[in-house]
Amino acid sequence: xxxxxxxxxxxxxxxxxxxxxxxxxxxxxxxxxxxxxxxxxxxxxxxxxxxxxxxxxxxxxxxxxxxxxxxxxxxxxxxxxxxxxxxxxxxxxxxxxxxxxxxxxxxxxxxxxxxxxxxxxxxxxxxxxxxxxxxxxxxxxxxxxxxxxxxxxxxxxxxxxxxxxxxxxxxxxxxxxxxxxxxx
Numbered sequence: 766x767x768x769x770x771x772x773x774x775x776x777x778x779x780x781x782x783x784x785x786x787x788x789x790x791x792x793x794x795x796x797x798x799x800x801x802x803x804x805x806x807x808x809x810x811x812x813x814x815x816x817x818x819x820x821x822x823x824x825x826x827x828x829x830x831x832x833x834x835x836x837x838x839x840x841x842x843x844x845x846x847x848x849x850x851x852x853x854x855x856x857x858x859x860x861x862x863x864x865x866x867x868x869x870x871x872x873x874x875x876x877x878x879x880x881x882x883x884x885x886x887x888x889x890x891x892x893x894x895x896x897x898x899x900x901x902x903x904x905x906x907x908x909x910x911x912x913x914x915x916x917x918x919x920x921x922x923x924x925x926x927x928x929x930x931x932x933x934x935x936x937x938x939x940x941x942x943x944x945x946x947x948x949x
Contacts, residue, residue, distance in 0.1 A: 825884030833859035901945040
């Protein structure tokens with residue numbers, strides 16, 4: 766898939782998002798098939814520029830939709846998630862997702878860049894607390910769901926927000942892509 770195909774996929778997503786606003790079942794299926802957070806080209810290119818040629822470690826990749834689109838833009842990303850091996854099948858993923866816990870993967874892949882996209886609350890905090898790298902990509906709501914007060918307090922104390930990119934949203938969600946650098 767090249768940049769033109771990624772652009773086409775993102776255009777089709779816009780139409781699907783419109784459909785999700787009219788039908789809860791379509792919305793739920795959309796989330797299962799793709800992601801809670803909806804990428805756009807501006808967000809993908811901002812992530813690419815932010816990372817440069819460095820490895821992004823994504824924890825909580827779900828079906829790997831964001832990772833697949835970023836890989837198509839030649840971003841070096843390692844998608845991971847921790848799933849019951851009895852439920853995991855590579856056929857319902859957009860790319861290979863390494864099945865490994867968030868804390869173990871931070872030991873095995875020391876990297877400068879961590880990406881969290883709609884991860885479970887405890888995973889967001891524990892991952893950020895253990896992460897020793899310099900850059901963070903957080904995709905979700907500012908002070909919203911999928912992270913708790915401890916997570917946002919840690920962000921405030923140890924990280925500088927350098928960019929906030931708006932992305933399309935489902936219903937009442939107010940997701941964005943937040944790019945942070947660690948305070949020294």
